[in-house]
Amino acid sequence: MSQIETYITEHQSQFVEDLKAWLRIPSISTSPEHTGDVLRAAEYAVEQLKRLGISHAELIKTQGHPLVYGEWLEAGDKPTLLIYGHYDVQPVDPIELWENAPFEPTIRNGNIYSRGAADDKGQVMLVLKALETLFQVNGTLPINVKILIEGEEEAGGESIEKYIKTYPERLGCDAAFICDTHMPSPETPALITGLRGIIYTEVTVHGAKQDLHSGTYGGVAPNPLHALSIIISRLKDADGHIHIPGLYDKLRKPDHEEKEFWHRDPLHMNEAYLKEMGVSQLSGELEYPPLERASARPTLEVHGIVGGFTGEGAKTVIPAVAKAKISLRLPPDLKSKEVFTLFEQAVKEATPAGVRVEVANLHGGEGVLVSPESQVMRAASEALSEVYGTAPVHLREGGSVPIAALFDEVLNVPVLLMGFGLPDDNLHAPNEKYSLQQFFNGIRTVTSLLQKMASN
Amino acid sequence: MSQIETYITEHQSQFVEDLKAWLRIPSISTSPEHTGDVLRAAEYAVEQLKRLGISHAELIKTQGHPLVYGEWLEAGDKPTLLIYGHYDVQPVDPIELWENAPFEPTIRNGNIYSRGAADDKGQVMLVLKALETLFQVNGTLPINVKILIEGEEEAGGESIEKYIKTYPERLGCDAAFICDTHMPSPETPALITGLRGIIYTEVTVHGAKQDLHSGTYGGVAPNPLHALSIIISRLKDADGHIHIPGLYDKLRKPDHEEKEFWHRDPLHMNEAYLKEMGVSQLSGELEYPPLERASARPTLEVHGIVGGFTGEGAKTVIPAVAKAKISLRLPPDLKSKEVFTLFEQAVKEATPAGVRVEVANLHGGEGVLVSPESQVMRAASEALSEVYGTAPVHLREGGSVPIAALFDEVLNVPVLLMGFGLPDDNLHAPNEKYSLQQFFNGIRTVTSLLQKMASN
Known part of the structure; x- marks a missing residue:
């Protein structure tokens, strides 16, 4: 370990420079005008893999953004670890709230600020740097690795899902490691034992055949924005209870x-939570503890409403159409397709007379429960204990990493969800950041993990 | 009348050419790049006034767009009529839906198509052409007239309000005539006996101190979009009833x-209404007849909601802030300031725990009730009967023309709301048009109105 520690310490600035160069590429996967940037970010990852010693590294074309794939299988009968991450990032708006330009990574107070710093380029880069360290110090890796980095995690992840289902044998492995989660504090390492699934929908309400003037038609016209408000208020009440018949029935205790x-x-x-959100009281189902609400209960959230006049000042239009983006987070017992059917039905029943509603399923993903007893989880637990001086807590995360359920179901291997993000990393928000201390501790932990997997 | 009819018939094409020249000037008052065009449209009106015989005509400078003012006071002790109109027009987008360029007036099927054709250049021009006809045929006008044409009707109308309140004596008159309304069909002349007032508000809901990820915070986070939906659904139910305590109390039967x-x-x-909106049933308070709902009942409409992610695809953000633009149309018994106070209180009471709400009053205007018994209304009724062969119906309009309330309150004179637009004129929309038959009948009606005012 001493040689490894020396290598990490001596190469800290190079590690950070390599991360910065990746962060400068605005690989926003949902934005068509950034298609070229997304490709550049993928090419950069291939280049990194080749430089660190993964001789077989390639871009895999898809119908969407390419997959980055690399493999090094020269460790004989040692276990094979499939490592997953994503190189695409979220959009940056509202851009005016950023303290530095989102694609000009800037270091302040031991953090690197940039879109993608924590989600997920920083976490992928620490895995690559762990591999580099092992190669450089030992001339080899202790186990076999396959690396799969996607470019559509923030855009539905359809291509990787198709690829995994089509070529499960190519991805054959003994365990899968997803480095895209966080820990509660820099002193409290964590292993994730559960994730929520998701359905992401768009509800469109149609009123009159064209926009109307409220002076002439106010009082007789259907108002799709008002109808949407009624629908949303009927789907979830002010106390956080979701009124979708059947939703809670399949929820296991x-x-x-x-x-x-x-x-x-x-x-x-x-x-x-109070501190991070800057609020004086928490919202949601007060009869459940906050940690359960945020990680293990179903939730329904409105992410955006589009329709009517949204500029400065006043315009008295009654819009012909209004849309809402609504998602549900689903504990592993609830399956996304079944829930979408229940949701669609509930929306229709909640729709007031006089308007027409459409419900689109933009994407879905399953939740997962992970056993802490697998070999890879035990190795990770030991590695985290070694680096952080304390055993990891077992937590569920409230977010959705549909790839975890795919690895679990399609590859049928134990999944390790270990990440080094922190709760205040501002994921999907302005001023996203990643702690450099966590970045370096992540490199240490992953080198240790691979070594422990080899010796078990 | 025969000489007048002859003059109108012989000058139809000149009247239309003079209107076309005015319509070609894109006097969009809300658009800073059209400031020069707005001024040109004002100068054109001054020129027209001078040419037809109103020797005293001028531009009045304001802090915004100029007022056009003209007066002819040589009719001795005959009544003085103040004539109002506006020379500014609405923006033209979505421009791709226009069949001809909006500022290249084109005649099809007896209509002239152009932005401003009906609202309000066509209606102002017919008044000017009525004055021209009287001057040319009789060498004089039967009554005194003052003409006031503003350039900010589509942009809040602040300058004219200030001018009227500052110089009420200059505008002293026996009656005010606003030519900016419509009639139900070419066979059904109408006099407007009521207009609704308005308050236009912006409701802002604040949740957490920054945007949040629904995976991490869904279940404990306040969601301003959800809170707004609840507030809106509590303010107006699916049956069109407004739940603002005290709102209906002052409403006279x-x-x-x-x-x-x-x-x-x-x-x-x-x-x-069903046909114009393309719907199978009307919305709103079903226990009131549609005409009452659209013209004499208070209404509450949401015009736009801003907040969260509104692009293509999916983003799982819980926004820190969300805003809604909400207006109420107010029958004349309800005063805008008092209603705003009630509204603000109701919004606060409807706001769920865990979020903070602000209510801004963007602008307000009063409604008006007009007695059909005034001398000017009687004269107008006779003039319309003469031209259309049938007595006018008395209608309320659901929209707001704040200038009517100002004339009523500040000048304290009877107001005549008589216009020649038709319901399918596409005001504020693509393919705005004005019927040429209505244009010529309007000229006939106004010549008759002035003569009847002189002889009563």
């Missing part, structure tokens, strides 16, 4: 240990 | 005659 953990709240998430 | 008219619906507005 969590086991005693998890329940006790959520109620005890040893990580003081109640206070943490 | 309409008199028996109006009630009977609305119920009888002799103009078949029920069917007309």
Whole structure:
């Protein structure tokens, strides 16, 4: 370890420079005008893989953005670890709230600020730098690795899903490692034991055949924005209860240990949430502990409403059409397709007379529960204990990493969800950042993980 | 009348050419790059006034676009009529839906198509051509006239409001005539007996201190878009009832005659609304007749909601802030300031726990009720009967013409709201048009009106 520690310490600035160069590429996967940038970010990853010693590295074309794939299989009968990450990033608006330009990575107070710093380029780069360190120090890797980095994680992830389902044998492995999660604090390492699934929908309400003037038609005209408000308020009440008949029926009760953990709240998430959000009280289902609400309960959120006049000042239009983007987060017991059917039905029942509604399923993904007993989870637990001086807590995350469910179901291997993000990393928000200390500790942890997997 | 009719018939093409020349000037008052065009349209009006015989005509400078003013006061002790119109027009987007270029007036099927054709250049021009006809045939006018044409009607109308309040004595008159309304069909002349007032507000809901990721915070985060939906659904229910305590208290019951008219619906507005909007049923308070709902009941409409992610595809953001533009149309008994206070209170009471709300009053204007018994209304009724062969119906319009309330309150004179637009004139929309038959009938009606005012 001492040689490894020396290599990491001596190459810190180079590691950060390589990350910065990647962050400068605005690989926003949902934005057609950034298609070229997304490709550049993929090519940069291939280049990195080749430079660090993964001789077989390539771009895999898809119907969308390319996959980056690399493999090094010279460790004989040692285990094979499939490593996953994504090189695409979220859009940057509202851009005026950024303290530095989102694609000009800037270091302040030990953090690197940039879109994608934490989600997920920083976390992918630390894995690559761990591999580089092992190659440079030992001339080899302790285990076999396959690396798969996608460019559509923020845009539905259709291409990787298709690829995994089409070529499961090419991705054959003993365990899959997803480095796209976070830990509760820099002192509290975590392994993720559960993720929520998601359905992301667009609800479109149609009123009159054209926009109307409220002076002439106010009182007799259907107003799609008003109808949407009614629909949304009927789908979820002010106390956070979702009114979709059948939704809660298939929800299994969590086991005693998890329940006790959520109620005890040893990580003081109640206070943490209040502070991170800058609010005086939490919202949602007050009869459940905050940690359970944010990680293991179904949620329904409105992400955007489009329709009518949204400029400065006043225009008295009654729009012909209005749309809302609405998602549900789903504990692993709830399957996305079944929930979409229930949701669509509930929207139709909640729609007032006089308007017509359409419900589109933009994308969905399944949640997953991970056993802490697998070999890879034990190795990760030991590696984290070694680097952080304390054993990791087992947590569910409220977000959705549909790829985890795919690895679980299609490849049928244990999944390791270990990441080094922090709660205040501003994912999907202005001023996204990544802690450099976490970046370096991540490199240390991953070198250790691979070594422990080899010796077990 | 025969000489007048001869003059009108012989000069039809010149009248239309003079209107076309005015319509070619793109006097869009809300658009800074058209400031020069707005001025040119004002200068054209001054030129027209001088040419037709109004020797005193001038531009009045304001902090915004100029007022056009003219007066001819040589009719001794005959009444003085103040004539109002506006020379500015709405923007033209979406321009791709126009069949001819919006500022290249084109005649098709007896209509002149152009932005401003009906709102309001065509209606102002017919008044000017009526004055010209009287001057040319009689060498004089039968009554005194003052003419005031503004250039900010589509942009808030602040300058004219200030001018009227500052110089009420200059505008002293016996009656005010606003030529900016329409009639139900070419066979059904109308006099407007009521207009609704308006408050236009912006409701802003604040949640967390920054945008949040629904995976991490869904279940504990306040969602301003969800809160706005709840607020809006609580302010107005699916049956069109507004839940603002006190709002309906000051609403006077309409008199028996109006009630009977609305119920009888002799103009078949029920069917007309269905057809114009392309819907299978009307929305709103079903216990009131459509005509009453659209012209004499208070309404609450959402015109736009801003917040969160509104692009293509999916983004799982919980926005920190969301805004809604909401207006109320107010029957004349309800005063805009008082209603804003009630509205603000109701919004606060409707706001769910966990978010903070602000309510801004963007602008307001009063409604007006006009007595059909005034001398000018009687003269107008006779003039319309003469030209159209049938007595005018008395209608309220649901829109807001704040200048009418100003003339009523500040000048304290009877207001005549008589216009020659038609329901399918596409005001504020692509392919705005004005019927040439209505244009010529308008000239005939106004010459008759002035003569009748002189002899009463």
